[in-house]
Every structure is written in structure tokens, then in C-alpha cells.
Amino acid sequence: MRLDVVSIFPDYLAPLDLSLIGKARRDGLLDLTVHDLRDFAHDRHRTVDDTPYGGGAGMVMKPQPWSEALDHVVAQGSSAFPGAAERVPTLIVPGPGGEPFTQQIAKDLAEEPWLAFACGRYEGIDERVYEWAGERMPVRILSLGDYVLNGGEVAVLAMVEAIARLLPGVIGNAESLIEESHEDGLLEYPVYTKPAEWDGRAVPEVLLGGNHRAIAEWRHEQRVQRTAARRPDLLPPVAAAAALADLEERVATPADAPDLQVLTRACWAPEFARYGMFGAGEEDLETVRDGIQEWDTRVWRRDGTLIASVRVRPHPTREATWQIGRLMVAPYLQGRGLGRELLAYAESLAPEDIRTFWLNTGAKSTENLRMYRKAGYRVRPGEGEFPGTVDLTKRLVSAGD
Numbered sequence: 368m369r370l371d372v373v374s375i376f377p378d379y380l381a382p383l384d385l386s387l388i389g390k391a392r393r394d395g396l397l398d399l400t401v402h403d404l405r406d407f408a409h410d411r412h413r414t415v416d417d418t419p420y421g422g423g424a425g426m427v428m429k430p431q432p433w434s435e436a437l438d439h440v441v442a443q444g445s446s447a448f449p450g451a452a453e454r455v456p457t458l459i460v461p462g463p464g465g466e467p468f469t470q471q472i473a474k475d476l477a478e479e480p481w482l483a484f485a486c487g488r489y490e491g492i493d494e495r496v497y498e499w500a501g502e503r504m505p506v507r508i509l510s511l512g513d514y515v516l517n518g519g520e521v522a523v524l525a526m527v528e529a530i531a532r533l534l535p536g537v538i539g540n541a542e543s544l545i546e547e548s549h550e551d552g553l554l555e556y557p558v559y560t561k562p563a564e565w566d567g568r569a570v571p572e573v574l575l576g577g578n579h580r581a582i583a584e585w586r587h588e589q590r591v592q593r594t595a596a597r598r599p600d601l602l603p604p605v606a607a608a609a610a611l612a613d614l615e616e617r618v619a620t621p622a623d624a625p626d627l628q629v630l631t632r633a634c635w636a637p638e639f640a641r642y643g644m645f646g647a648g649e650e651d652l653e654t655v656r657d658g659i660q661e662w663d664t665r666v667w668r669r670d671g672t673l674i675a676s677v678r679v680r681p682h683p684t685r686e687a688t689w690q691i692g693r694l695m696v697a698p699y700l701q702g703r704g705l706g707r708e709l710l711a712y713a714e715s716l717a718p719e720d721i722r723t724f725w726l727n728t729g730a731k732s733t734e735n736l737r738m739y740r741k742a743g744y745r746v747r748p749g750e751g752e753f754p755g756t757v758d759l760t761k762r763l764v765s766a767g768d
């Protein structure tokens with residue numbers, strides 16, 4: 368990824384030479400250049416600001432130095448993209464009135480090949496610069512938070528770190544990105560290290576027992592509780608059932624078949640778009656009923672409406688393997704962490720002797736694959752159980768392993 372930053376205080380960005388971001392730059396994972404806006408002000412005092420039209424306190428940043436600086440950034444940067452002559456950066460302009468910067472925006476921007484950041488100062492940048500830039504490249508005005516800073520540099524430091532740490536290879540153990548706050552709408556769980564007893568305070572027993580499933584369940588519960596306590600705004604109101612516990616769960620019966628058929632078709636619709644085939648969504652009612660008999664199928668309802676379902680069984684042909692299937696959340700409630708909860712719950716239903724979890728999903732089902740990978744599953748080589756699918760497994764490491 369290429370990053371350009373323009374500021375009248377280029378030394379403010381020096382912290383980006385340090386730590387993991389500094390190492391990523393030295394390892395060529397990140398190509399970051401800082402430009403001094405005053406290099407594009409040609410009067411004796413290299414003036415970049417002037418008094419505001421209409422009066423008022425403070426100064427405003429002049430348009431000309433900005434247009435020259437951004438022209439230079441585009442001209443200099445496009446050489447980093449041979450063969451993509453028309454390539455321009457996405458311009459990020461931090462501002463207190465901007466769209467709130469979030470983890471999701473960090474993830475979106477981490478997919479971009481080239482970002483440029485314009486650090487304003489004083490009362491801000493002449494508004495015509497935004498229009499001028501918008502005619503040449505995508506422009507996003509982002510705010511770090513609802514408080515006032517003196518300029519954009521601090522915001523750029525935070526945004527560059529939040530974005531760059533998501534780039535492959537920047538964070539040594541990508542695993543640790545998984546259960547972070549804001550990653551899936553839940554805050555992080557409490558962490559502990561040696562000694563097990565400190566200042567008469569003990570580490571929670573479950574963390575010392577080596578039972579990884581129990582640890583995973585405890586940590587998830589801690590995350591839900593902390594989020595409910597500190598950031599209830601992250602737990603979508605009624606709709607959610609931020610937790611399965613908010614819904615009525617029971618083992619499915621043939622009477623659930625019609626609703627299950629509807630939920631399956633709704634959840635498989637995107638697969639139809641991807642593969643031109645409906646997969647499970649093509650099952651007729653009889654087949655759905657058979658599935659309810661052959662699997663331990665669980666359904667979650669709220670006020671009678673089927674919200675979610677998952678089914679589990681011992682894998683028919685593989686030793687000590689727990690097969691998880693048809694993990695479904697009503698489309699309008701997807702993306703809020705319920706799927707991860709369903710998966711954790713399906714895993715918790717496994718008998719003690721189980722050593723491997725097994726599931727199957729579409730080879731191009733990026734969101735599903737992202738969730739399963741985050742939950743520790745690995746894609747098995749080769750085609751999965753059905754055409755266009757892949758099988759994924761997660762091995763349980765017990766205390767004895």
C-alpha cells in the first residue's frame with residue numbers, strides 16, 4: 368500500500384517511523400511519504416494561510432498550496448503504479464465534522480492500494496480545495512471522534528496505524544486481530560499473564576485449566592458482558608438479540624420445516640447470485656423434514672419468528688469429528704456477531720470425545736470464510752463435499768495434546 372501525507376508539521380508524523388509501522392515500512396509492506404505543504408508556497412514567508420472571508424477568529428489555509436501539493440502527490444505517486452496511468456489516491460481529509468472513523472472504515476481503506484492524507488490546521492482548509500480534489504480523486508472527510516483537535520496530524524497518526532496494522536504481514540500473529548474490540552461489534556475480553564497470584568489477586572480459574580472450549584466460552588461471555596456494560600450502543604437494541612440468550616431456543620421438529628425452508632432460501636439467495644445455483648435453498652419440504660430427523664437441528668425464535676438455526680451431528684464417516692451445518696441467521700440480523708455465537712454454541716454441543724469440528728461453505732462465500740477463519744477453522748485443500756464448496760476443520764487441542 369502507498370500512503371502520502373501532506374502537513375505543515377511533517378515531523379508530527381515521525382512516530383510512523385517507530386514500532387510495527389516503522390518496521391512495515393522498512394520491510395516494504397508500506398510505502399509512506401510525508402510532504403511539507405510549505406514546499407508548495409512560493410512567497411518569501413512560504414505562506415499557507417490567510418484571514419477568513421466574512422471575518423471571524425483565526426486563519427484559513429490557502430487553496431493554491433494545497434492544489435500544487437496534491438498535484439505533486441498524484442504525479443510522484445503514479446510512478447509507483449506502472450501501467451496504471453490513471454491511478455489516483457483516495458484522499459482522506461480529517462475534520463471534526465467528518466464521518467466517524469470506525470474499524471469497518473479502517474478495514475475498507477486497508478483494501479485500497481493508495482491513500483493520501485491532507486492535514487489541515489488553523490480554522491481549516493479553504494472549502495474550494497475539497498471541490499477541486501473531488502473532481503480529481505475520491506475524497507473522504509473522516510473524524511477521529513467528537514472532540515476538537517488543533518489539526519489533522521493526530522488523526523492521521525491514528526488512522527494510518529489502524530489501517531496499516533490490518534495489512535498482511537504487519538502484525539506478526541494475524542490471529543491476534545481476530546477477537547479485538549470493534550472487530551465483530553464486541554469489546555475485547557480481559558487478559559492476564561504470570562504470576563497466577565498477584566497482590567493477593569488470582570487469575571480466573573478457567574484460564575488455568577487448559578480446556579480451550581471452556582476458555583473460549585468464558586471469553587465470549589466476558590466480551591458480551593463488557594459490551595453491554597460499557598458500550599450498550601454497540602449491542603443493537605431489541606433487534607438483536609445481541610446474544611442468542613435473548614431468543615427462545617429449542618430442538619427443531621418437523622413442524623419447523625416450512626420456516627426452516629424459508630430461512631434457508633433467504634440465506635442461500637446470495638449463493639445463488641454467486642454460483643447460479645441454490646444449493647440447500649433448492650431443498651423441498653420433504654428433504655427439509657428429513658434433515659430435521661437426521662441432524663440435531665436447533666432453532667431460535669423471537670415472538671414466534673424464526674431468527675436463526677444450526678444443525679450438528681457426529682460426522683457420518685470421520686472418527687471423533689463433529690459436523691456443523693446450515694448455520695443460518697435471518698438476513699436482516701446478519702453482521703452483528705450472531706453467526707459467531709451460533710458457531711460457538713454448535714461447538715459446545717459436541718460430546719467430550721470429539722477432536723475435530725467440520726463444516727462446509729461456498730468457496731467464494733467471503734464473509735462466511737472470514738468468520739470461520741476468525742473462529743480458528745482452516746480450509747481443507749481441494750473441493751468440498753458439494754460442487755463449488757470447501758470443507759473447513761478445526762482441531763481441538765485438549766490439555767493432553
Ligand code: JD8
Nearest residue numbers: 461462487488511512515516517518519522
Ligand atoms: C483537522 C484544523 C482545527 C477545527 C477550529 C480547532 C479530526 N476528531 C477531530 N477533532 N478535531 C479534528 C481536526 C481539527 C482540525 C483539523 C481535524 C484542521 N483543525 C480546527 C475546527 C474548529 N479548529 C478531528 N479528524
